[in-house]
Amino acid sequence: MSERDTKTENKYSHVQSVFESIAPKYDVMNDIISFRRHKAWRKFTMKKMAMKPGDTAVDLCCGTCDWTLSMAEASGTGQMVGLDFSPNMLKVGMDKIKARHLEDQITLVQGDAMNLPFEDNRFDYATIGFGLRNVPDLVQVLKEMQRVVKPGGMVVCLEVSKPTWQPFKGIYYSYFKYILPGLGKVLAKRYEQYKWLPESLALFPGREELASIFRSIGLQNVEAYPLTGGVAALHIGIKENRHV
Template identity: 75%
Template sequence: MPNHTVKPAVEQGGNEPKEQYVHSVFESIAGKYDMMNDLLSFRQHKAWRKFTMKTMNMQPGDTAIDLCCGTCDWTISMAQASETGHIVGLDFSENMLGVGQQKVDREKLHQQITLVQGNAMSLPYDSNLFNYATIGFGLRNVPDYTQVLQEMKRVVKPGGMVVCLELSKPTWQPFKGMYYLYFQQMLPLMGKLVAKRYEQYKWLPESLKLFPGREELAGVFREIGLTNVKAFPLTGGIAALHIGIKEKNDV
């Protein structure tokens, strides 16, 4: 049964330098994560999540696992949409989960939401369990994004939906040039001035460099066997929503 304690589920898994570095980044910025999200995205992340929830069309009783759930805004939105369905929020940062747990308790959702400290690349759940598997602004930070997507596909029920909301790469000029100037130069400086964290916010643009663009990521969705794959560019392509369905005969 769900409860209001953050549960350690699995070890962080592996000695990946990227994994260790990303963990230290999020442990250090947890207290100001929400404020900085609002500032750096000009609150666009709220509109992106609203569009995502509308596209997902969750029904009462639906269940979900929210990977890299961070401070749990999306986790809470899904619990409210589902009304009664069990929602799991999983993240490897104890500090981020601590902030998220405070929100869950404030919203009186601790009977519906379980927060778990664990590794997105090796989910501690049986196959075919959830109606939705989601990941918001976390896929670019994992050591192997294909492995994470495969795990998401594994734990959703046949007919269930895999959902990724993530930063992306705009292609239209001159917007592309203006965006990269802001993203690569100004954003880390804002992190330094407001959150007193320069290196941590310098990581944000660096994490996107080797991450696939919108159409490439849609191709990965198809390669792992998801169907009805759709990719939606958001705010000129600086973010993207990807969804895919697990085939009903895929068990």
């Protein structure tokens, strides 16, 4: 195994163990960490996606399936697939799906976002919410998302980002580095796991850099929207439709 393969495997295993351990408190901590803004971000994203009845989607790193459920309800009849590498997260998600009686519309799959078990050109949308910064190779994940959407289909990423203006930038990084792990320790009894979040953000590309990566793999009409002062960002790209 090469050094790169070893690093990839180590990151995969580490992140998987993090999310396995925080699954029961994940939803509560999301509300606290984002001051409940993640719900507004997802609502904005859904508006930009403009799903139509019958549209299909695959939701990568679907976690506890909030976004998967939103898309299922927006589509009405379209089949949704939620994929995540954490069985514990998927279990929480399945409980939500059953509570809304959407088992016939939503399928959950335990799998690797870098190697999707789906054929080319299958879905109208491929989405990833707050998961791209956690994968070992984000370019590979984006290429896989592009592969499995239909020509003219949409690749969508909603993720934390990096504010660029002071003093908000300094306050934001202090919160992520010093306060957030403490909240994880007190509220979820998990310090090391929530220490991972600022570490993952430090290596993640900024909004414009990620937009450039979208373009570099061939996605068209790329749009990048800063959210809440740039603490999060929405990126959208369209797979080339060769018949247009």
